[in-house]
Amino acid sequence: MSTVLTDFSSRLKLALTGRHDVTFVYLNNFEVEQYWEDPEILKLPSLSIGSAADVVHRMEELGVFLAGDQDIVLLKSLPSPDFISAAQALGFGRSRYIAPVHNNPGLNITASLLQCSATMDKLRELAQTAESPVFLVPFGTSEREEELSHLTGIPLAVPSSMIFRQVNDKGYSRRLNKRLDIRQIPGVECASLEELASGFEQLKFVLEQGGRLVLKDSMGVSGKGITVIPDEARFQKCMSMLEKQAGKKGIRKINYVLEQWIDKICDLNYQILIDQSGGVEFLGVKESLVEQGVHQGHLMPSRLSEAQLGVIREAAIRIGEALYQDGYYGIAGMDAILDEDGTIWPNLEINARFNMSTYQLNIQQQYLPDGYYGLAKKYTLRLHRLLEYKELHAMLGEWMFRPENGEGLLINNFATVNAAFKSEGTIFSGxxxxxxxxxxxxxxxVLDEAVEAALSSINEVR
Structure with missing residues (x-):
């Protein structure tokens, strides 16, 4: 058994409950942010992600590498036995798994559970018969997770949905930066069309000097709701679309942040763990790989200097203490950037919930000793049939991670490979x-290039 894995699980349990002898039921409800939005606001139109939602909903399998041996992971479908065997060979994947009887690809994990009476009964029984206290631990909490907790009798180990909604707003992050005197990108928070127009007048000088602005949906995630403003014409087009909606709906309320665009060397992400008594633990910083505002992966460790790391650590502790004062505890991740002048902007936004980095912590601690490097990423596959884990493993062959040589690709989610499958012969993206x-x-x-080459044979659909 992996002692490091158990150690982190115990640290998380102690932070959230004050006890080690508890069972965590992990509910990895990715993109919970959509349920924190106010439905009575104006928003710019965005592209529908369509069948990509089927894939996003299967990201919950990442929880296999987060849960401790005595814990439970709630999944949309039970995992591939071969995938679990591979995880167990590395010291992970020894928790229990519970899944609904039927997987509706269009529903996220929480909705899937709420619609399955048999699984709800199983969770109620667990709450009543478990020898040790049982807690529900979601990726993030909305009213849906609170409903699941209430109906099953399994208490949440994290704050209420109201707290989550409050601290995950990008406007909150800006107000916190001001409160804590943390270096902040010039910008404004806008709750109405009038405030947005006024804010643009304040920031228009950036465009006049050859720079750009960026308009961000305050509850947006994964690159959604971000509009780059290169000139005044583009801003006025956005205003026109919002004004048109306002005329139809009779409201002028919005929730946006308008900021100066900063040219950067790299994006950064760092995490903290806030315990119930207010203690803050710095969990490390990584370079984020971002394309067009969408997270693609992480490079670890970061290549920051000691001075730059010091800026991040100081901000991390101060933000954690402030979050606790505002009622939040648990894992939080902050996005930061290193600009072209070598300046750290320590807090672009707070993601007070699990982050992709959270699911890498155990792997990082177990298999990334000093002197080693990690590249967490996703590979896109074009498939026309279901792909078995054994077949994938055989294709990757020598490039798969093995503890004895300490290098290679360690797969930490297989469910997303086949999540969008509809029928044999129909091409889909995994x-x-x-x-x-x-x-x-x-x-x-070198290893990344080799993995890409090995996977390219799968993508050659005939």
Whole structure:
């Protein structure tokens, strides 16, 4: 058994409940942010992600690498036995798994559970018969997770949905930065069309000097709700679309942040763990791989200098203490950037919930000793049939991670590979999530290229 894995599970339990002898039921409800939005606000139109939602809903399988041996992971479908065997060979995947009788791909994990009476009965029985206290631990909490907790009798180990909604608003992050005197990108929070128009007048000088602005949906996630403003014409077009909605709906309420666009060297993400007594533990910082505002992965450890790391650590502790004062405890991740002048902007936004980095912590602690590097990423596959784990493993062959050589690709989610499958012969997109481990950044690049080449044979659909 992996002692490191058990140790982190125990640390999380102690932080959230004050006890080690509890069972956590992990509910990895990705994109819970959509349920924190106020439905009575104006929003710019956005593209529908369509069948990609089927894939996103299966990201909950990442919880296999987070849960401790005595814990339970709630899944949309039971995992591939071969995938679990591979995880167990590495010291993970020894928790229990509970899934609804039927998986509706269009529903997220919480909705799937609420619609399955048999699974709800099983969770109620668990709450009543467990020898040790049982707690529900979601990725993030909305009214849906509170309903699940209420109906099953399994208490939440995290704050209420009201607290989650409050602290995950980008406007909250800006107000907190001001309160704590943390370096902040010039910008404004806008709760009405009038405030947005006024805010643009304040920031228009950025465009006049050749810069850009960016308009962000305060509850947006994964690149959604971000509009780059290169000139005044683009801003006025956004205003026109919002004004048109306002005329139809009779409301002028919005929830946006308008900021100066900062040219950067890299994106950063760091995490903290806030316990119930207000203690804050810094969990580390990674370089985020971002394309068009959408998270693609992480490079670990970051290449920051000691001075730059010091800026991040100081901000992390101060933000954690402030979050606790505002009622939040648990895991929180902050997005930051290193700009082209070498300046750290420590808090672009707070993601007070689990982050992708959260699901990498155990792997990182177990298999990324000092001197080794990790590249967490997703690979896109174009498939026309279901792909078995054994077949994928055979294709990757020598490039798969093995503890004895300490390098290779460690797969930490297989469910997303086949999540969008509809019928034999119909092409669909799948995702493979994993962490490449290597002895140097250069070795990571070699291994990544080799994995891409091995997977390319799958993508050659005939």
């Amino acid at each position: 995702r493979l999530y994993g962490i490449i481990i290597g002895s140097s950044p250069e070795r990571l690049a």
